[in-house]
Amino acid sequence: MTNRRKLALVCAACVSVASALVPLHVDAQKTDRAKALGTKLMCMCGCGQILTQCNHINCPSSGPMLKELDAHVATGEADDLIIQDFVQKYGEKVLSAPPTKGFNSIAWYIPGVAFAIGLGIVITLIRLWRQRDVARLATASGAPPIPHSAADELREVQLERARKQVDRETDD
């Protein structure tokens, strides 16, 4: 297959995948403000779901809360004020994500800090292991093998052989 044909095939595949996705975007319905705000709040019935997603039949909380939200939006209050009103009424638990200020903001930092620490460890390991490799190459090119490790290796091989024999002999 020539490169041009390969490219044509790839383009055809890409067009089909992209065209499957894009009209969905064009048709996408605009969410109203209440809906957007509803995703920032939790339903307080204890289901642990987003307010606009709680679909429990006869849920005692989501219906009144959604009405309350609609009423706030109808008065033209700013988003922050509406959220603040809900926090005052229901406590911080009503927020669907931890606040970005105060103690609870720590939740947002944990993944980043974990990544930074992990990345540091990985980079350190890679550097350390590469240095070992350089040292190994240097040893291999110049210095004679160390008798101790060779003896260890031999012992290990003999041990493994003995264990295999024991395995065979004790096989049911």
Added chain:
Amino acid sequence: MDLFGSYALLLAFAFALYAIFGGIAAIITRRPLLIKSARNAGFAVCALIWIGTLSLWYLFYTDNYSMVYVAAHSNRTLSPYYKFSALWSGQEGSLLFWSFLLSIYVFSVLFTYRGKHPELMPYVGVVLAGVQIFFLTMNNFVASPYQVFAGTGAGGILHMATRADGSGLNPLLQYPEMAIHPPTLYSGYTGFTIPFAFALAALLGRYPGEKWIHLTRRWTMIAWAFQSAGILLGAHWAYAVLGWGGYWGWDPVENASLMPWLTGTAFLHSVIMQEKRGMMRVWNVWLVFLTFMLCILGTSLTRSGAVNSVHAFAESNIGHWFWGFLLLIILVCVAAYLKNRDYLRSDNQLDSMLSRESSFLFNNLILLVACVAVLAGTLFPVLSEAVRGSKISVGPPFFNRVNIPIAMFLLFLTGVGPLLAWRKTSVESLKKNFGFPLIGGFVAAGIAIALGLREFYVTLCLLLSVFVTLTILAEFYRGARVISARTGSNLFSAASQLTMRNTRRYGGYVVHFGMVLVFIGISGQAFNQDKQMDMSAGSEMNIGPYDLHLQNYDSTQEPNYSAERATIDVEKNGRSVMMLYPTRRFYPSNQESGTMVAISSTLREDLYVVYAGTNPDTNLPVIHAYLNPLVKWIWLGGAVVVLGTILALLPNRQAVMVLSTAAAGQSAPVPGGAQPAQISYSARSQLPDHHD
């Protein structure tokens, strides 16, 4: 007869104790008879647990309502199908079911390796019996499913009482998938006990080399496949039953199943480094330990009432037992590691930053960070309450924001990792391997942007999905072309031969492709639409390209429930395309309601219609319709992941193929000049797997 199963479980407990202490004695004395005796005790434990479980099933099917558990989770009109799944619908039964599945794994391991690896298996037997004894303690003394109703007779004498009928099964669980999802997921959880037992046994017994890794690889893959399928089946159940239009809500129970999956995935990758290069011994042992600990942690979270969840069992004191068990596991693992850490010493060396080894390190890093992010989000409400005295919520906005970038990086590594060479990859090789897929990815993203796609992460997901798919296809194509040139077979046949020659490697690629499909499906969530309306007969709702005409409502009476059903005619471009019947059920036995969502699913989108109840103000039924794009790709991807894992579990057929060629006397030079090797039949079984 009622308590037959209870006695079986008590006996199992006693035998498990013997399996532990007899096993320890066998390890110390190395007496073969004692080894065999402890192993046989292990077999007996499994058989007795099976009897205990079958006995509970029998009580369900005979409507024995003198048993508290049966009365709480079944009733006479419950269909036989759900009487089967009722066994694991409550706390006590699900713990017994856990023991049951674990016993199947334990039996399989003890049977498969009976008389083999005498230096390792006694340790494995002791660890497995240790895990079993914890669950048997729960089954016998903490959360027994064999409790009976008691009544007071003449003279105040207590006797067993019987109820006329049971309360029935939770309506949310009366869905066909509930007979499949919990067993699948639990098989994943319990399956991770096997690699844990081997890792701990190898560490305690200082078992030499990488043998334990070879022994447990398939068990780990089986557990991982069950965990993957269980997670996706759970997502599908949530989607089809809970009626909120989504499949993943970052609920603590969902997170609990995801965390061991993430570390298990990391292990399946990093273990290749140990097999190939003898590296990462300490890391691999700890990954296995961590995966098992996360299985127990997740169970603790959902059974202690520490976190709120729609799936969680009722709050009970059972959580303390799990916390205690978790602490014990941590102590044992740390002690074993500290005592024998020199055994895990490996001569880790890395030739280049651009190598397969580095990509595995980054893969592990990303998977672990994802796990930490999920764990942090799940536990933070508990931490916040402990520190500040008030609980907060950590919902989907947090998890999505944190995990989507991580997932994108992981998807990128899925494409990059397999194409990097071991030890060192040259820049030329990079250009050769990545140039073409990368161009394909950018072309796809460019076209999507030109057509109006603006969501950053969806565009990135599209770019990476095309990139990964092309790298996988290129890998198959390169290998198949070589075989095709040698044997003269067509490319598809050559690709099939290629796959069967190295099932682990190419099965792995199939799994990667399945994950790409899952990612594409998830990206469709960015375009979800929904609409809710109070609808009277004859009214109409429009969502996306669909017009929903409500024709009528009717009600039906079934033995176990009554149902209200809406009949909706769905039109697309003015043409009637289907009828949907969203239903709301009422179960009189437990006075609960449930929804049966009507879903029309295509590869492009799901039309998802819920009968959401009746509006008390208008007294009209409420219909909630969702248009969820690409959801089917997720289930399709899940099936591909499972198929890929099964493929990877198959033995390589390289030698078989060569043998058949040789036997057929086709020793003529094949295209390319390569001669098939003449391998005797007896040599076939001794050929090592060609791992990659």
